[in-house]
Amino acid sequence: MPKIYIVDVTNRDGVQTSRICLSKLQKTMINLFLDEMGVFQSEFGFPTTNHELNYLNANLKLVEKKILKHLRLSGWVRAIKGDVETAFKNAPSIKYLNLSISTSDQMIKHKFQGKIDYKGVIKSMSQSVGVAKKLGAQALGVNAEDASRSRIEYLVEFAQAAKDAGADRLRYCDTLGFDTPSSIYDRISQILEKVKIPIEIHCHNDLGLGVASSVAGAQAAIDSGVDVYINTCVNGVGERAGNADLISVILAFKYGSGLKKYKIDDRINLKKAWKISKYASYAFGIPIAINHPGVGANAFAHESGIHADGALKDRRNYELYDYEELGRGELEVIDTGRNITVGEYSGIKGFRNVYDKLEIKFKDDKEARKILELVRYANVHNQKSLVDRELKFLARHPDIAKMIFTMEPRI
Numbered sequence: 489m490p491k492i493y494i495v496d497v498t499n500r501d502g503v504q505t506s507r508i509c510l511s512k513l514q515k516t517m518i519n520l521f522l523d524e525m526g527v528f529q530s531e532f533g534f535p536t537t538n539h540e541l542n543y544l545n546a547n548l549k550l551v552e553k554k555i556l557k558h559l560r561l562s563g564w565v566r567a568i569k570g571d572v573e574t575a576f577k578n579a580p581s582i583k584y585l586n587l588s589i590s591t592s593d594q595m596i597k598h599k600f601q602g603k604i605d606y607k608g609v610i611k612s613m614s615q616s617v618g619v620a621k622k623l624g625a626q627a628l629g630v631n632a633e634d635a636s637r638s639r640i641e642y643l644v645e646f647a648q649a650a651k652d653a654g655a656d657r658l659r660y661c662d663t664l665g666f667d668t669p670s671s672i673y674d675r676i677s678q679i680l681e682k683v684k685i686p687i688e689i690h691c692h693n694d695l696g697l698g699v700a701s702s703v704a705g706a707q708a709a710i711d712s713g714v715d716v717y718i719n720t721c722v723n724g725v726g727e728r729a730g731n732a733d734l735i736s737v738i739l740a741f742k743y744g745s746g747l748k749k750y751k752i753d754d755r756i757n758l759k760k761a762w763k764i765s766k767y768a769s770y771a772f773g774i775p776i777a778i779n780h781p782g783v784g785a786n787a788f789a790h791e792s793g794i795h796a797d798g799a800l801k802d803r804r805n806y807e808l809y810d811y812e813e814l815g816r817g818e819l820e821v822i823d824t825g826r827n828i829t830v831g832e833y834s835g836i837k838g839f840r841n842v843y844d845k846l847e848i849k850f851k852d853d854k855e856a857r858k859i860l861e862l863v864r865y866a867n868v869h870n871q872k873s874l875v876d877r878e879l880k881f882l883a884r885h886p887d888i889a890k891m892i893f894t895m896e897p898r899i
């Protein structure tokens with residue numbers, strides 16, 4: 489039976505979104521959280537963008553050193569030969585890429601405006617797949633941008649050409665959130681009837697249907713006998729109204745009516761949901777919506793008489809799943825007395841105090857001062873208080889951390 493895998497795109501679609509940013513250290517933390525959560529792949533950035541390069545190469549080192557244990561790191565580039573070549577020049581050990589090009593009449597006519605036609609789109613995609621394979625890509629996805637508004641016959645032709653060129657997956661991009669659950673089910677079934685290729689589903693939320701369409705698209709792929717890879721973002725961020733939310737998609741397949749037979753990657757560990765969502769919220773500076781599925785403040789709150797009474801008698805009366813499963817339920821203690829923090833102007837005494845509480849020891853004073861210097865830089869880099877998880881990362885992997893926030897504009 490084919491399976492459902494998660495390809496999280498927070499570090500690509502999420503951060504390219506207007507007014508949403510993450511520092512390179514924060515992006516690294518998201519990768520570490522995704523890895524712990526058992527997510528299959530993180531689209532971790534843009535290997536043709538200069539300010540990403542140290543971060544990308546440092547994260548590829550985390551894979552080499554098995555600090556990122558299972559997570560695949562994939563880059564996003566345009567399906568253009570030159571972009572693929574630049575990607576491998578900039579990040580030589582990159583193994584996974586998604587190559588993107590528009591396939592709708594709207595975009596081919598009104599975005600490319602005659603620079604490239606239908607045949608040219610397929611040629612550029614096929615050529616770039618060939619180049620990526622030659623340069624060492626182990627798995628490649630080909631993105632049909634605006635697939636939901638593309639003519640189905642052209643998508644079939646595009647999918648066949650991608651498969652012939654050696655692509656491993658076709659990313660069906662509902663770039664404008666135009667699909668509905670029934671339309672995406674039909675369209676993906678139609679493509680797969682003609683061309684058998686594993687599918688990635690990339691849905692946006694402009695109509696509030698991002699998660700629903702992702703679920704329906706995945707059902708179509710599995711019903712047609714291929715593996716499916718759903719694109720998500722932590723807390724549902726992403727261009728405009730966002731992408732399909734990571735936690736909601738997982739919850740849907742675990743608890744949705746009629747979805748039992750669709751098996752989601754068994755490495756997924758929802759216990760980490762609360763932590764990743766809270767961290768992302770802090771890093772983005774965007775509160776988790778009070779009614780967010782699973783992780784919102786009200787997701788397990790009951791006040792009205794009948795609901796509170798029912799939930800107290802038996803949680804299943806008003807709760808579809810348990811808060812413990814999402815890693816919720818622990819008390820969070822806030823120290824209201826003296827609080828020593830560490831940041832860009834800290835000295836060694838305060839630093840020692842903070843790290844003692846984290847139970848991290850240094851072999852000598854020289855090492856402690858080195859980590860203090862890194863902590864100062866990390867705080868300059870993040871421009872917000874560092875959390876325990878970040879402080880621990882700096883102490884454990886100082887050389888990689890240094891690389892992550894070393895940045896020199898190539899101008």
Ligand SMILES: [Zn+2]
Binds near residue numbers: 663
């Ligand atoms: Zn997108």
